[in-house]
Amino acid sequence: MAVNPVYHQTNDRLQEELTIIKEAKENPERFGPLYTKYHEQIFRYIYQRIDDEDLAFDVTSQVFVKALKNLHKYEYRGVPFSSWLYRIAKSELYQAFRDRKARKTVNVESMHLFEMIEEFEEDDSAGNKKKLFQCLSLLKDNDLQLIELRYFEKRSYREIGDILEITENNAKVRAFRALERLKKLFMK
């Protein structure tokens, strides 16, 4: 399965980011380039899980506000700055579900369903697609999150680990188990 190449960056790019972050710690106005670079990624991550577009933009904006406010706490750990932003986004999403009564949403493309049915070695029929679609809404939060990150958004295990604050191997194991549970539901 092809993974999203955006997350993987060269060492030079990482150092470039780090320089901007250091400058932004002194002067928040310098944060602009990072905002431009990651705004779309964060928005898509949030909009993938919220049905309301305006609310998704609001939450995205709030993610960057929080990031900028807490930038002095950021420590470079050899991973892209986006992993820190995703963690803030995850937290802001939960807050939006809780405070703004936003509804949890799973956006699925037909292509994703096709790929998963292939993974299950089943027929790509309309009935199976419908059944799988229904099974997704029956999954637990954690499992659904892993399925989304890995199979719909095509993120690497390393990136999933960074977002969920777990190791790469753990992300791999958990994603596999989530897929097994979805398969079990599907086969019933």
Place this chain on the structure above:
Amino acid sequence: MEKIKTILDRKPVSSDYIKSKQDFGKVIKGVKALSPPVYKSAWFYGAVGVAAVAITVAAVTLTGSDAPHDKAQMDTSQIASNLPPEDTNAAPLVEKRESEQDRSETKQEVKKKIEVKSKPSEVLKTAENEPDVERLTVMKKVEEIVPNLDSDMPHISGISSGPIDFKDFCNPLGIQVDNGVLIYRYTIQYRSCARDVTANIRGNRIPQTLCDEIRDCGNPIEISFMNIEGQDRKGNNILLKDFTVVTTL
């Protein structure tokens, strides 16, 4: 369990549209809005704290420097209030203290009285060097020791020095003080025909045994009265002046 909404093939949002929604200025404003107000910042509390401590210290310092003055005034008023109403010489003594010149006069007056008395000298040694409060306290003691040379002078039948008739000496009224001070103890010393006598007597009367001894001796006898202790009308204990009389038969 909360049901999750599932959407199939939602219309994708274009990158251009997302970029058009970017507003970094809004983010900066949001950060400024989230930053705590000035009165909640650490440096504000620090500045206010330092100012409060400075004010407190200044207040305490100023109050502390005023305190002795107040205390001195309080003592002065105490001295004034403790004095007997008839004591006309002592009240001006307190009032004189308000100026430096008067203060020196008061010292001289005290010194004179010290010279008259022997015992309080050691107390008065400190009067010149100590602060006002202590000086006032010393003066208060002096006032107690030497109330007045005239009205406070103890006497027997109106005689406080020189010859006294034997009958007057053995007056049952004993030693008297004109300003109402009641004598409750004194020491008598004399040389009779047979021996030297020193006796501590309770009360103000001359014991009959003494009268008899002096009469029997038949010669003029010099009799000294010392350590005469009494109590004024306000209940203050005072030490009266010593005096000496010579009995004549």
